[in-house]
Structure formats: structure tokens, C-alpha cells
Amino acid sequence: MFVHPQFKIFSLKPFLRGFSEIELRNKLAKFFPRCYIVFTDSGRSAFQVAIEELGLKNSEMLVPAYLCDIFLPIFEHYHIGPIYLDIDLKNFNIQIPEIEKRITPETKSILISHTYGFPNDMDKISEIAKKHNLKIIEDCAHSFGIKNQSKYLGNSGDAAFFSLSKFIPSINGGFLVSRNPIDINLGEYKFRLTNLIKFVRLFPYLAKFSEKLRKEEKTLAIKDYSEPRKASKISLKIFNRYLDNFGEQAQKRIKLARYFQEKLNKIGFQTSPGITHISALVPQNMNRDELFNKLRKKHIFCSHIWHKPIYPNLSNTAEAAKRIINFPLQNWFTEKDIDKIITGILSKKD
Structure with a gap:
């Protein structure tokens, strides 16, 4: 996932x-x-x-x-x-x-x-x-x-x-x-090696075997202008x-997102009210990075984007960067997929 x-x-x-x-x-x-x-x-x-x-x-x-x-x-x-x-x-x-x-x-x-x-x-x-x-x-x-x-x-x-x-x-x-x-003249599209890596990761079964490419992708990512x-x-x-199929997909995603958020809130997470991404602050007594690594071992690949804020001198921004975690939510998920993630979170074993 x-x-x-x-x-x-x-x-x-x-x-x-x-x-x-x-x-x-x-x-x-x-x-x-x-x-x-x-x-x-x-x-x-x-x-x-x-x-x-x-x-x-x-x-x-x-x-x-x-x-x-x-x-x-x-x-x-x-x-x-x-x-x-x-x-x-x-x-x-x-x-x-x-x-x-x-x-x-x-x-x-x-x-x-x-x-x-x-x-x-x-x-x-x-x-x-x-x-x-x-x-x-x-x-x-x-x-x-x-x-x-x-x-x-x-x-x-x-x-x-x-x-x-x-x-x-x-x-x-x-x-x-x-x-x-x-009124602007844009340059022609330029294919990069990172595009090939991203293409492979668009398909779940290929992505499982290509997680090691993530480091390569980050190395190749454009950081300069x-x-x-x-x-x-x-x-x-x-x-x-x-x-x-936008309308149908959107309604399904909203329903799944609300179900996911309800499950997370019940176990102490503070979820974002947005429904395009399932993002939440982990409970105060939980280590975000330990949870992140535990779920990876279960093939549940979360993310913690922006975990190093570009301006860390503001308290809420620093707190979010420390505790945020983003969970998978694909348009083709069912409630069973979400339940599997919740079970992974609650699991005592890695």
C-alpha cells in the first residue's frame, strides 16, 4: 500500500x-x-x-x-x-x-x-x-x-x-x-530518469519490488531552479x-476518507479534515518514525513529507513536522484495506 x-x-x-x-x-x-x-x-x-x-x-x-x-x-x-x-x-x-x-x-x-x-x-x-x-x-x-x-x-x-x-x-x-x-513560451517536455522510476511505481505489484528505487529517485530529484x-x-x-469518472471517484473517496478518519480518531490520532489525503498527527505518546518503520515492514508505505520544515521557528509548524504521518488511500481501496492499516497500527509486533 x-x-x-x-x-x-x-x-x-x-x-x-x-x-x-x-x-x-x-x-x-x-x-x-x-x-x-x-x-x-x-x-x-x-x-x-x-x-x-x-x-x-x-x-x-x-x-x-x-x-x-x-x-x-x-x-x-x-x-x-x-x-x-x-x-x-x-x-x-x-x-x-x-x-x-x-x-x-x-x-x-x-x-x-x-x-x-x-x-x-x-x-x-x-x-x-x-x-x-x-x-x-x-x-x-x-x-x-x-x-x-x-x-x-x-x-x-x-x-x-x-x-x-x-x-x-x-x-x-x-x-x-x-x-x-x-502569455509564455514553455520549453518542450524533457524526459528524465526519475520519470521512469515514477512510472514503475504507478503499479502496486511493481512498486513493491522497486521501493529501493526511492533513494535513487530522491538523489535524482531536482532541488535547484x-x-x-x-x-x-x-x-x-x-x-x-x-x-x-470524476464524480463517481470523488464520492467514493469521500466515503472512504471519512471512514478512515473516524477509525484513526478513535485510536488517538488527530486527523486533517481534508479528504484528498489521509494525514494525521500521531498521538503524543507515540513515536512517529517508529510507527512509520513498523508499517513499512508490513508493506504499508506511509510518508512524512515536510518532516524538516523550511522555517522551524514557528511552534505549530515544528510540531506538525515532528508528528505528521500520511497514510495510503487509493481510489480503488475498500473498507477492508483501511481496516488492514488500522490493524497494522495497533499491532504490538513489527
């Missing part, structure tokens, strides 16, 4: 069937009406396009302290000074009352991460942003298809970026949603197919 999205069985059909980008754009128009979309090779690249399109170079940006370190070289490249905001441990999103306290004359924008798929209060944030003339970029890497009241996340800011591999079985890919036309590029056709094909 793995955290990253996977196919249930080995099949090359998603990679071989025909594809029309126009068809994909028409499907996305239902989620993002009156918006412009550009497809990129990653969510990170889409974020870079947003910075360029909104003219945010040489400025300050309010950002969550609970953030992936891949943003750091981007901030450095564009000479953006990040102003870190602590999070609320109940939902892992920023503390909205702290926003106005941290604004300076150089602050031109705010990055809003809907962490683990739980929506921020975009009405309050938009009101603050309008008052101080701030551009809003929504980080929707975890949040495709999630609604904030009556509209999907990604429609409230000036721009929003998404990461395909966070919610579908995909090698890579991302896209940017913007209120204004996007890289130019944004176009998305691969394969990733867009898979995304296009995923949207055909």
Missing part, C-alpha cells in the same frame, strides 16, 4: 488511447469557468509561471511555514522574500489573523496552500488581499475537485496551480489556472481519462 496514486492493475491502456487537448480543456472549463489554463511539467513549474505572469519578481510573499522545500530555489531565483506564517494544527492551513500582522510595504502577494485538500476561508483572505492590494496564488496541489462553498478551489485568487501526480496515477504534470490570458516546461502528453492523457 502506497501514498502516491496508483493504478489497481498493470494496464497500458491509459497511455495508448487517443487524446485531444481541446477535449481536456472543455472538461476543465466546468471546474474553472472564465479562466485561462496552461499545462506544465509539474505544479512547481505552474507556480513559476504564476510568478512571472503576476509580475512578482523582487518582492515579498506571505507563505505558509508548513511548505515543501522545493519552493526555496524558486524564491531565490525570482528574488522573492518569503514571509512565513504559522499554521493551525486543526487543519494545517495558515492562521488567517496573522496575515495583516506580517504585511510590509514590500509585500505584493500571498501563497494560500489548501493543505491536504482542506479549503481555507477564501472570502476572508480575499477581503484582506483586496484591502492591501495583494495578489493571491492558490496552491491546489492537494485540492483538485474540492469545493469551497459553491465553487471549486482555484477560482478565488488571481492564479492557482495544481500537481497531477498528487491526485492521479501520473508520471508528472501540472497546470496553472489564471484569471487573465497567459529549473525552467518550466510543457506537460507530457502521457500525463495529460491520463488526466483526461480520469475526468470521465
Whole structure:
């Protein structure tokens, strides 16, 4: 069992069937009406396009302290000074009352991460942003298809970026949603060895035998700034197919997520209310890393992304980094799969 999205069985059909980008754009128009979309090779690249399109170079940006370190070289490249905001441990999103306290004359924008798929209060944030003339970029890497009241996340800011591999079985890919036309020439897609490793890990039975490749993947991962590029056709094909059954898949995932969260809460975990990822703080009397290793021996591969916060001097961010664990939840899971994970957690033996 793995955290990253996977196919249930080995099949090359998603990679071989025909594809029309126009068809994909028409499907996305239902989620993002009156918006412009550009497809990129990653969510990170889409974020870079947003910075360029909104003219945010040489400025300050309010950002969550609970953030992936891949943003750091981007901030450095564009000479953006990040102003870190602590999070609320109940939902892992920023503390909205702290926003106005941290604004300076150089602050031109705010990055809003809907962490683990739980929506921020975009009405309050938009009101603050309008008052101080701030551009809003929504980080929707975890949040495709999630609604904030009556509209999907990604429609409230000036721009929003998404990461395909966070919610579908995909090698890579991302896209940017913007209120204004996007005028940028992206480089052609570039295949990397990490893409081959990610491809193998899309299939459960192959992934079991390729866990040792994870170290190689991390070694090869891009940590420095890289130019944004176009998305691969394969990733867009898979995304296009995923949207055909989006409603059915979403309802099933919500039901499974609520069942999983209820089970975890009963044994002392503090779960995120978001339903795209099953993320939780381990109980105070439990060692997160020991649990992580115990479950790995049972072939339950959890993750603890961002376990080293990029700005550790904020108490809630540091606490989340110490105790967070992300559990597997595939779209094809049943309640029996979730029960197996709970049994693994409660097991006294490694």
C-alpha cells in the first residue's frame, strides 16, 4: 500500500488511447469557468509561471511555514522574500489573523496552500488581499475537485496551480489556472530518469519490488531552479481519462476518507479534515518514525513529507513536522484495506 496514486492493475491502456487537448480543456472549463489554463511539467513549474505572469519578481510573499522545500530555489531565483506564517494544527492551513500582522510595504502577494485538500476561508483572505492590494496564488496541489462553498478551489485568487501526480496515477504534470490570458513560451517536455522510476511505481505489484528505487529517485530529484516546461502528453492523457469518472471517484473517496478518519480518531490520532489525503498527527505518546518503520515492514508505505520544515521557528509548524504521518488511500481501496492499516497500527509486533 502506497501514498502516491496508483493504478489497481498493470494496464497500458491509459497511455495508448487517443487524446485531444481541446477535449481536456472543455472538461476543465466546468471546474474553472472564465479562466485561462496552461499545462506544465509539474505544479512547481505552474507556480513559476504564476510568478512571472503576476509580475512578482523582487518582492515579498506571505507563505505558509508548513511548505515543501522545493519552493526555496524558486524564491531565490525570482528574488522573492518569503514571509512565513504559522499554521493551525486543526487543519494545517495558515492562521488567517496573522496575515495583516506580517504585511510590509514590500509585500505584493500571498501563497494560500489548501493543505491536504482542506479549503481555507477564501472570502476572508480575499477581503484582506483586496484591502492591501495583494495578489493571491492558490496552491491546489492537494485540492483538485474540492469545493469551497459553491465553487471549486482555484477560482478565488488571481492564479492557482495544481500537481497531477498528487491526485492521479501520473508520471508528472501540472497546470496553472489564471484569471487573465497567459502569455509564455514553455520549453518542450524533457524526459528524465526519475520519470521512469515514477512510472514503475504507478503499479502496486511493481512498486513493491522497486521501493529501493526511492533513494535513487530522491538523489535524482531536482532541488535547484529549473525552467518550466510543457506537460507530457502521457500525463495529460491520463488526466483526461480520469475526468470521465470524476464524480463517481470523488464520492467514493469521500466515503472512504471519512471512514478512515473516524477509525484513526478513535485510536488517538488527530486527523486533517481534508479528504484528498489521509494525514494525521500521531498521538503524543507515540513515536512517529517508529510507527512509520513498523508499517513499512508490513508493506504499508506511509510518508512524512515536510518532516524538516523550511522555517522551524514557528511552534505549530515544528510540531506538525515532528508528528505528521500520511497514510495510503487509493481510489480503488475498500473498507477492508483501511481496516488492514488500522490493524497494522495497533499491532504490538513489527
